[in-house]
Amino acid sequence: MMKKIRLWIAATRPWSFLMTLASTMLGLILAAQAESCELHYIIPVICGLIPVHAASNILNDLFDVKYGFDTAESLRFRQHPIVSGALKERQLKKGILILYGVGVIIAAYLTSVRGLLIILFAGMGVILSLFYNVKPFRFKERPLGELVVFIIWGPLIVLGTYYTLTGCIASDAILASLPVGLLVSAVLLANNIRDIENDLKKGAKTLAIILGYTAASIFYALLLSLAYLLLILLIIFKILSPTSLLALLTIPKGINSIKLLRNKSPEEVDVKTAELTLSFTLLVIIGEFLKLLL
Structure with missing residues (x-):
């Protein structure tokens, strides 16, 4: 039983949820x-976002395997229960539907108490x-x-969180989300x-390939x-506080x-960039929290 649970947890890629939590917390501190x-x-915002993110991660891996992008070689980078065959496609599809379903139910609740715009944010995300x-x-x-x-980890999550907590759409929240969105990109x-x-062998045409x-x-x-230039401009125009420096x-x-x-050593740059993004966002959040205290 515990082994099965660990497989499902691995399939959702829980470490990636930190990115969603960071964007959400930025929306919170701005609100x-x-x-x-x-x-x-x-x-409920967090309880809705995390299952949808988990569903998207499983969906991503499922179709990467189906379309031939993920093979046994992918195991070099992380545990991959789908490639290893530990989880079957039918099981994964049920899990995806359940996780999306949880997100939809929570979005419906938030719509009932915070307004119809929640449908727009949730719908765009899905x-x-x-x-x-x-x-x-x-x-x-x-x-x-x-x-x-x-779009997702910048304006959509930050502004969506801000709107849910305040009931307002604010251009400042959109602008403050842009550096984070750039770093996630x-x-x-x-x-x-x-x-x-x-990816080239599989016929993909990503931006990196082009x-x-x-x-x-x-x-x-x-x-x-x-991202850093925008941060400085946001502070100059008083959208973010000087402590966000x-x-x-x-x-x-x-x-x-x-x-x-x-130096042609790209193997760990995505991981290091993710760490940079989380550190950057956390420090902006701390900076904005200090503004509340001062």
């Missing part, structure tokens, strides 16, 4: 600065999740993948740079640079990742 904020709604993974759209294999994750780009050779290794590496550096402490991590790509 806490608003005139009116119902903080207790953060619990649709983008499906379109990212499943043909004929399968944005994951196209140069639109980075744009999709930018850089995580996917780093992953696709690493997988250029394998640009080529060198140009994609330069674009990666531009994404990181733009704490996020600049992550610059050495970014420089190190850029150097790894330049």
Whole structure:
């Protein structure tokens, strides 16, 4: 029984939930600065987002195996219960439906208490999740993948959380989400740079493949640079507080990742970029929390 539970946990890729939690917490700290904020709604927000993220992760792996992108070689990077055959396709499909179902039920509850716009946020999240993974759209294999994750972990989750807690749409929340969205895009780009050779064999046309290794590496550096530039501009225009400059402490991590790509060592850059993104977002959250205290 415990072995089965561990397999299901591994299939959901729980470490990736930190990215969703980070964007959610950014929306929370921004909402806490608003005139009116119902903080207790953060619990159903998290309880709705995590199952949908888990469903999307399983869906991603399921179709990666089905379309031949994930093979036994994928086990070099992480435990893969689907490739190993420990979990069957029929089981996975049931799990995906249950997890999406939980998200839909919680979205329905939030819609009843916070307004119809919740349907828009939740619907966009589910649709983008499906379109990212499943043909004929399968944005994951196209140069639109980075744009999709930018939208989801940037404006969609941050603004969606902000709206649920405040009942308002605020341009400041959208703008504050942009650096995080750019960094999450850089995580996917780093992953696709690493997988250029394998993805090319499978007929994918990711942004990394279209640009080529060198140009994609330069674009990666531009994404990181733009995230830091936007942070500074957001502070100059008083959308974020000066204490959010704490996020600049992550610059050495970014420089190190850029150097790894330049030296043709992309193997761990996606992981390092994910760590950078989490550190950056956490420091912005801490900076904005300090604003509340000062």
